[in-house]
Amino acid sequence: MARHLITSAIPYINGIKHLGNLVGSQLPADLYARYLRGRGHEVLFLCATDEHGTPAELAAAKAGKPVAEYCAEMHVVQARIAEGFRLSFDHFGRSSSAENKALTQHLAKRLAEEGLIREVTEKQMYSVADARFLPDRYIEGTCPNCGFESARGDQCDNCTKQLDPTDLINPRSTVSGSTELELRETKHLYLRQSEMKDKLEAWIDSKTDWPVLSTSIAKKWLNDGDGLQDRGITRDLSWGVPAQFDGAPWEGMDGKVFYVWFDAPIEYIACSQEWVAAGKGTDWERWWRTDKGADDVTYTQFMGKDNVPFHTIGFPATILGSAEPWKLVDYIKSFNYLNYDGGQFSTSRGRGVFMDQALEILPSDYWRWWLLSHAPESSDAEFTWENFQASVNKDLADVLGNFVSRITKFCRSKFGETVPEGGAWGAQEEALAEAIAGRVKAYEGFMDEKEVRKAAAELRAIWVLGNEYLQSAAPWSTFKEDPVKAAMQTRLGLNLIGLYAVLSAPFIPNASATMLAAMGAAGAGWPEDVKAALSALPAGHAFTVPEVLFAKIADEQREEWQTRFAGIRS
């Protein structure tokens, strides 16, 4: 038994996430966590809401609520949806927690003591009407390059030229529309990442088994242009971890907070403290402090590609720079994007399917299966309703669901709702057990390697073996001349359901639980010995015929959804 720390990139508090966000981090992380728990390992699976930053403030203002209240409400909403998708976090924390505040300030102080913080005075755009500094992208104006009138202060969406807000003609605040903007001097703390370039690079170079996506993005940041740049870790905002605090090794940072990307990854650690505070655990240090038991922990992070720089550069720089024995990540599993029907999912335009809507129209298992079996691992992937309908109907309803249905109903009609007695395995059954054992090994291998799509394909192939067996054994024929043999075949068929339930649990936990309940096999463990697992349900054991596991999606239904989700979210 090994110990596995697993974190999913923490979703931003600003609204409900879409399916692309889900498949990029939380869902595969959950798959892995469930698999490892199923194998009997000790797992701590953490996630949280990322609550600081300008967008949260603006969203709260738009909702007419204090930002703390807005975040508290949205956290509950996200937590409930996460439950709906059966995301099995050991704790779902908040980056605005007292724990994170204390730890963020502690680490910043440590970095300063190690000489890795420097103060920089710079000029930033200030909006008088909004009474706040504005990030570049919150300034809009006419592009000096192409004349586009809604160019953002960081880049023009029309001609893609990178801009400085001072380049814009007729600049205005996107918050209020005010043109009363001025450049003001402001002081910020910078993390001297450049000092740690060699150390970070050596660390990244040692990670030869990571997805190319993870390492190539990291190397790009390390070596682009003049190499790794220092990074500002404070912002002129009120909502966040205060940058000025008792015992701070600097002055003059009043009214400023740490940059959200500085405190967000720290929440991974703080979340484990929240986990203890919530009474769910007793010792967080054995997961995070290599001097206090965490040196045998394997730490795996899951995230979308947009998050990779912060996890390969920023957070490791914080951890390593602190010179304290924190556990560093061992493996970064990164994902590309999921597109929606020929374009991108769009939160602002309400294009695509959002997590709450998905749960309204279908149970979570449908989404889990499709998303995971089509996870954007090697390149961006695309969601289409036709593909979704075809995959779900074929894989879940026909191959797995119908298998459960056919064997339980056959047994009920010939032997009753009890595992039938008599007969012994022949060559055919031995061959089946061997074939399944081989595929289970492959399945475990893919899961261990976090090869999500390949694992899904292997699992499906295991389901298919059951149908192949029933087809060739044909207990409905055998029953006529040799009822005892038919009983043995049926018994094996019923046992396959229990095996499938356990193997499938990481992907489709609800259906798995239904299958186990129907078979009266709730405590079934991982089939380390497939042959034994296929005899787990003894003769005379009672079962029930479950309801249809997966209903099919009809064409008319699909068309309705297609229309409903094409445009503006209602």
Place this chain on the structure above:
RNA sequence: GGGCCUGUAGCUCAAUGGUUAGAGCAGGGCGCUCAUAACGCCUUGGUUGGGGGUUCGAGUCCCUCCAGGCCUACCA
């Protein structure tokens, strides 16, 4: 502009430089009747984006061009 990724069957994807490039779905044929009009077997289908090169041998390595995507440090 720079960097990275992707391009393989109608669709979604596989293939440590090594037999005749494989699966699933869709299409075609046959079988089965336990089952959710389900299942099984067989089968059609590819100049691996174009061109050049290295090699005994290239989907794979190199060069170049084309197409799509992402990132480019003040959104997160």
